[in-house]
Amino acid sequence: MQMAVSRVINLQHHRIAQCRTVKITILGDEGVPVQVDGEAWIQPPGYIRILHKNRTQTLTRDRAFENTLKSWEDKQRGEIPRLVSQHASQPEVVSEEETAQISLFGQAAGALIHSIREVAQSHHTIEQELAHAVNASSKAMDLVYGLTCNVVMEMVSNVKALHSETELLLAGKMCLQLDPPQRDQLIGALSSVAQQLRRLTDISWLSQLIDPADDEGQLSDFSKRSRSAKFRLVPKFKKDKNNKNKETCAALNMPVNTWGVDEVAVWLEMLCLSEYKEIFIRHDIRGPELLQLERRDLKDLGVTKVGHMKRILQGIRDLSRNSTTSEA
Numbered sequence: 001m002q003m004a005v006s007r008v009i010n011l012q013h014h015r016i017a018q019c020r021t022v023k024i025t026i027l028g029d030e031g032v033p034v035q036v037d038g039e040a041w042i043q044p045p046g047y048i049r050i051l052h053k054n055r056t057q058t059l060t061r062d063r064a065f066e067n068t069l070k071s072w073e074d075k076q077r078g079e080i081p082r083l084v085s086q087h088a089s090q091p092e093v094v095s096e097e098e099t100a101q102i103s104l105f106g107q108a109a110g111a112l113i114h115s116i117r118e119v120a121q122s123h124h125t126i127e128q129e130l131a132h133a134v135n136a137s138s139k140a141m142d143l144v145y146g147l148t149c150n151v152v153m154e155m156v157s158n159v160k161a162l163h164s165e166t167e168l169l170l171a172g173k174m175c176l177q178l179d180p181p182q183r184d185q186l187i188g189a190l191s192s193v194a195q196q197l198r199r200l201t202d203i204s205w206l207s208q209l210i211d212p213a214d215d216e217g218q219l220s221d222f223s224k225r226s227r228s229a230k231f232r233l234v235p236k237f238k239k240d241k242n243n244k245n246k247e248t249c250a251a252l253n254m255p256v257n258t259w260g261v262d263e264v265a266v267w268l269e270m271l272c273l274s275e276y277k278e279i280f281i282r283h284d285i286r287g288p289e290l291l292q293l294e295r296r297d298l299k300d301l302g303v304t305k306v307g308h309m310k311r312i313l314q315g316i317r318d319l320s321r322n323s324t325t326s327e328a
Helices: 002-008 061-085 096-120 124-143 149-171 180-200 204-210 212-218 221-223 229-252 262-269 274-282 289-290 295-301 306-327
Strands: 021-026 032-036 039-043 046-051
Touching: 002 306, 021 039, 021 212, 039 046, 096 124, 096 180, 149 204, 180 204, 212 221, 262 274, 262 306, 274 295, 295 306
Parallel strands: none
Antiparallel strands: 021 046, 032 039
């Protein structure tokens, strides 16, 4: 296990650390040094199978994560009484008009969950990032039978969190990895959920949960004026970042044969291999040259790590396949 941790990535907190059996494949022509209990040797190419004999599966303790989780739990415990006091006078049963609005919201949320699950079949990053929020939203929606106010509030809160996390994910590098139909499907589902959320603000006992900004209106004008300028500039930077992501998505949607060195550099960054951007730019590798690269060419360019080479070659195969499909 220590060999895998030291030679691949930091896996102490990864789910692989919970596995009872780990299989490590050694590629290439040269062996790698291995050390177990003080005894070292050169392991030839092939594979190593590690079987955990201990029954208890434990992870390395992460105190920073524990502190963050504790503060979040304390915050949640503080928010629940506040919500209860705010909605102490809420009705126990939902009216017919409110039931109709909540049903429309549930349909939009169900469509969003279905879209996320479809995209996750081909993009495991989305599954890893949104699995918790999707499961929490699905569980909360399954409980909404009697339409009691407390259950509805929990469902709305979970779906709102899922909406926010999905938006943040699409605003980052995930936008570059999705096919245009998948991206449009998710954006459409997000838009529908946002529209239904705005409509739910007409329900008095849900308005504070959906739009808590009203509570902040009690701040004095002096406190608003005294905010630091750097915090006022954050939305502008965020907007510029989102615009840049949209421009990058548009550039990579062009046919690969029309790519220049900038598009190739962005593609390498999408593969998390930005350290090779300067090498590719210096050799003037554009879209047509990129599709012709082979293992021998990558070695000549200085790509020596087997994992990086496999990632680039797989990316090139995906580009060739997508290019052939679009032409057809």
